[in-house]
Amino acid sequence: MEERETIIGLEIHCQLDTRSKMFCGCSTDFRDDEPNTHTCPVCLGLPGSMPMVNKRAIEFALKVAKALNCAINEESEFSRKNYFYPDLDKAYQITQYDKPLAEWGKLLIDGDNGEREIRITRIHLEEDPGRSVHMGTTDRGKYTLIDYNRAGIPLIEIVTEPDLRSPKEARKFLNKLRATLEYLNVFDSEKEGSLRVDANISLKGSERVEVKNISSYKGVEKALTFEVTRQRNLIRRGQRIARETRHFVEARGVTTSSRSKEEENDYRYFPEPDLLPLRVASWVDAIDLPELPDARRERFVSQYGISSEHAKTLTGGLKLAEFYEAVAPADPALAATWTADYLLGELNYRDFTIEAMPRELFKELITLVKGDAITDKSAVEILRIILDAVKEGKEPERPQAIVDRLGLAKSSGDQVTQMIDEVIVEQPAAVADYYAGKMQALNFLVGQVMKKCRGRADPGHLNILLKEKLDKKV
Incomplete structure (x- = not known):
């Protein structure tokens, strides 16, 4: 049976390295502090609180969009994405939906068969939810703690077209994107949780599966490699691939079924009533890109x-x-x-x-x-x-x-000559083999000299010197 082509698209969530959160003044420098200490009524979603957009986050997002050759939309808009999850304190996330900041960019990578252009569908701004801390594993934990310090951290989500054709290409794309973001000085890859990936993967003609919240570059390749194998095995056995969301268990290197795949209307998107639309396309001209x-x-x-x-x-x-x-x-x-x-x-x-x-x-x-x-x-x-x-x-x-x-200094000429003479005397059998035309004997003699000088001579130079000395004796 001919194997079906692998089709992969990525959704990359990248924390912007700003000093304050997306819609409030709380510090983003929380990782070494106590849980739930970098919060306020806005990022906790308390009644009556009003969000205000972080200008630096918008500038950073525009910088990324320009570097990725995106078209900046004349008007973009924040929306509420409604769903319930314990680390989503407001029960909705402020994000951009049908009017993103930028669209239709590209990034070149060294693909499996030469240089390839990976299309960027969109870049939009949003806020990070809080963090769930599982006591145990995610599927067998005893209980889960919630830390809202991360709630409200500025994110950009970069969505690709399904242009990637292997897990290896997906990792190459992420490495190239990470480097680009670092050069732009908008992102710190060494901060925990600064980049997370959702991957959509299918085998041509089959249902699409989403693998959520992969937190490392190696993890993306491992998760997708497992998923390709899993889906191919299902097809070989004549079974149907379900359209679902799966979770990557990094410690075991496997994906596990999480829930059926949500549709967009499940989130009940509607425009964020407390924020005006953004009209920032004119800002791009003032942005100077560094050497990428x-x-x-x-x-x-x-x-x-x-x-x-x-x-x-x-x-x-x-x-x-x-x-x-x-x-x-x-x-x-x-x-x-x-x-x-x-x-x-x-x-x-x-x-x-x-x-x-x-x-x-x-x-x-x-x-x-x-x-x-x-x-x-x-x-x-x-x-x-x-x-x-x-x-x-x-x-x-x-x-x-x-x-x-x-005593690692390179052996001098006189020392090397003396060691060569000693090895020729000490290894008559190998010398005889050399004269008999067994050229591997020369490598053995070189190794013996290297042993004498404890590796402090150049093997190639020794080979020449030994050959010259042996040939002179003929």
Whole structure:
């Protein structure tokens, strides 16, 4: 049976990094504070309270819309979306419905089969509901606590067309969008709950399923991969795919049925009577966009002469791009290779961000590699020693101090020559195999010299020296 095409559309809820909430003056800096302490009559929805729109939130949303090539509507309008849920204190959410702030944008990604344009259906403003804290798991919890500190945080919802064709493409889109939002300085990806995703997924010709409130980039790919497998298995067994809302249980990597899918009329939308329509399209001309990821990638290639692949990796996040530009003066090409190919792997292994690596120490490490003072193997060892010190909360040593303490300086020419002579004497069988035409014997001899010098020599250079010395003896 031919497998059906996967069709995915995303609804991304992004908290705007403003100091106050969407419709009141309560602080958004609540994450380390006691629950229910950043509230007022407006964000609690108490009778008689009146909302007032946060101008900075509108400016941030317009900035995002402009960066995503959206058309700004001449007039947009807030509506009430009515539904009951414990963390929705007013029993309605102020959002935008049939008159959103902006529509019809696009974002380019590296898709499964080359560069692809993902269409943006709409961007609209709304307020975040409160937060449910489940004591136990969401499906088997003993009880749930409600924290209204988050109620009223400014959100933009970015809705895509169903243009994504795999879970991997969905994750790539989110990574590109996250980077764009960071470059715009409207969003802090490191804040808990700052980005949440609802994913609509179907196999061509089948009913659409919505997977709600996925809270991580990896989680999106995992949830959608599980859902593709689940739906394909149902089709193979001749069963019907139900139109429903499902919840992603991240700890188990599965989706579970939550409820039947709501229709728009279930929410009883109507215009928010306490807020006037927005007419802000004219504000866009005054918004200056910063250098965005694609433009920065092109500049890195032209200015620093690095590969397009390295440039793509290094511009994948604002802080990573800034880190690279800070260390590039040591040697742009080496800095790109060591940041993208070595440092990021070590950081990911330790669940660190780029900020964990002291820039000056990394520049010194690059300088040592460039000056041929240490081997790549020794440089990796030094990098790990520095990051392990950071993980333990200690002050890391400078790379040169580590070289001196552990004797990691590259072996000199005379030392290497002496070690080669010793290995030739100590390994007569391997030498005989080399003369018999077994070229793998040369690799063995190189390994023996590397062992003697504790990795402080270049294997490629050793290969040349050993071959020259052996060939002279013939």
